Amino acid sequence: MDLDGAARIGYRVEQSFRYAYDAPVTSLAQRLVVVPRRRHGDLYRRSHTLRVLGAEHVRRSRVDAAGNTVVRVAAARVEQAVEFRLTATLDRVVGDGPPRLPAAALHDPRVLRPTGLTAAGEAIQELASRCATPGIGNEEIAERICALTHAALTYEYGVTCVSTTAEQALTGGRGVCQDSAHVMLALCRFLGIPARYVSGHLIGQGGTHAWVEVLVPSRGEAAALAFDPCHGRRAGNGYLTVAIGRDYADVAPTSGTYVGTPGGTLTGTREVSVIDLV
Structure with a gap:
């Protein structure tokens, strides 16, 4: 299809x-x-x-x-x-997407402040130093963060749990979609890019899935652009959103x-x- x-x-x-x-x-x-x-x-x-x-x-x-x-x-x-x-x-x-929000959402502390699961330790900060380049916008930086997160984590079930932090997952180098989303969120928030956790479904995958939305300015508003760091790509029409939050704990x-x-x-x-x- x-x-x-x-x-x-x-x-x-x-x-x-x-x-x-x-x-x-x-x-x-x-x-x-x-x-x-x-x-x-x-x-x-x-x-x-x-x-x-x-x-x-x-x-x-x-x-x-x-x-x-x-x-x-x-x-x-x-x-x-x-x-x-x-x-x-x-x-x-x-033709009706992506989600659009008031411009004030770009400054909402809920999408900018780290949580307990997305705080930036040494590993997150070191990887973040490879993401930002002067002169490029947040959408391009988000593309780079998505790719680097995908490269940094090998998918493996059972080595992490719901309380594993982004820093722990990145240090271990293994995890599931939730961990990839938390690492990308930690990188975005450390770099001052507003982002939020998404839970939902990916067609063809057995369980529920998680990815990230990055908020960028768009015609006087904010647009939520979806990235799947677990697969290293933009989220397309095979993705069905259930809920959004600061991290997994909000939308378990x-x-x-x-x-x-x-x-x-x-x-x-x-x-x-x-x-x-x-």
């Missing part, structure tokens, strides 16, 4: 997360950031359902300050397992707490398909 040559694309996302427990648990409180944004540039959410199976529960949904849909689920008791199943349909109208797909015996098991499935192509 020639996704990058299409004018309009329809997608279907089916995703599930299942927590199984060795014994009944109580006071389950789950936070889910899995529902795609209502609109993100040229990408529109047309419909979605989110089912909770395995426990009597209450839920509430809100849109946070960044425009992400956050769903909170509470269950007094789970006997064996609880499962969250998302189905969503989205449309991409190619699923997180929560419960009271009970430790040792629950999390399994997940995900399928993204193209249902319309023009």
Whole structure:
């Protein structure tokens, strides 16, 4: 399929997360950031359902300050397992992107200040010294950062975790898409380039994906340009945005707490398909 040559694309996302427990648990409180944004540039959410199976529960949904849909689920008791199943349909109208923001977004501390996961240590600062060149703009610098990050990290699953910092990942030289995104964010923010973390889906990849949006001036506004440092390229029409934040911690797909015996098991499935192509 020639996704990058299409004018309009329809997608279907089916995703599930299942927590199984060795014994009944109580006071389950789950936070889910899995529902795609209502609109993100040229990408529109047309419909979605989110089912909770395995426990009597209450839920509430809100849109946070960044425009992400956050769903909170509470269950007094789970006997064996609880499962969250998302189905969503989205449309991409190619001429409607990229996302545009007020010019003030270029100076927003949330996209400029480092976080605990994106602070610049010696390794980040050394790599940053190879990125900036006088006389070139932030978009060109971002291209260079994306390429250098891709070259600096070898993809390897299981050597990092959700609390691994950009500095640790870069020093180790290995990691997953989340680590590549954090390294690129750390470099951008150290160099004063506004950037934000993106969570979502990449068609053809098994799990959820992460990449970066860099904010650049554009006709009196700010435009959010998407880069995938894990693959060393711009993000195209095979990428579906779910949420944006300062780093992974803001937009973790699923997180929560419960009271009970430790040792629950999390399994997940995900399928993204193209249902319309023009």
